[in-house]
Amino acid sequence: MSAVEEANEAFYRAFSAMDLDAMTGLWSRSERDVCIHPGWKILRGWDEIEHSWRQIFTGADALQFFVTDVSVRSSPELAIVTCIENMVSIARGQRVGSRIAATNAFARTGDGWKLVLHQGSAIAGQTEVADLEVGGEVH
């Protein structure tokens, strides 16, 4: 697995663990970072983005991801990963499944590949994955 794929996997580990410290360590944390959650406006700069992760992690009791269809386009300084997030979220006793198409971009830094952009968009008609196996390959 390439270093970029490892950074992408670490992103979904931090996301599913709802671990703000781990999430923070994965981003470049600059003014130029960009994050577009499904249905949200564009968030620019680490301050706004950190706030959004706080909101998301506070709003859910549990998040699980099964990431599929991963593809990487790499260059010396920037790399772009696209994938499908098969997600199950549990909040207030409700279990909701969704399929989200995602782009994650990473910049090479002295401290490895760091997230500079995340965009997720819900795939229409794919909000029911109640039969998705929880456990197994889901992490």
Add this chain to the structure above:
Amino acid sequence: MSAVEEANEAFYRAFSAMDLDAMTGLWSRSERDVCIHPGWKILRGWDEIEHSWRQIFTGADALQFFVTDVSVRSSPELAIVTCIENMVSIARGQRVGSRIAATNAFARTGDGWKLVLHQGSAIAGQTEVADLEVGGEVH
């Protein structure tokens, strides 16, 4: 304006002109190209992507864009543009406005910067822009 910004503007000119030939010339047209229209699954490779533009251009009578909040992250080989597409589409006499958050990635080629990724996601609660000025800066 940088060459990347020019390529991004050319993308929205081709999109609003519903000009498949112009759109085709803007993409790298490789197996690795990625396109995620709002609500759609991930399209991979130029064949699928070209087909989607054909569908979109056939389904609308007119498309107008007013692109705002443009930001560029560039590197020698790959560049990423994020922006808001304030869009008005007219189809079967219905005029629908929407605000879409978009990521466009370009790769440097011997023939200039070419699109390798487009992702658009609708911003929730922003589907009514009927009061958007048509004409003026809209192109």
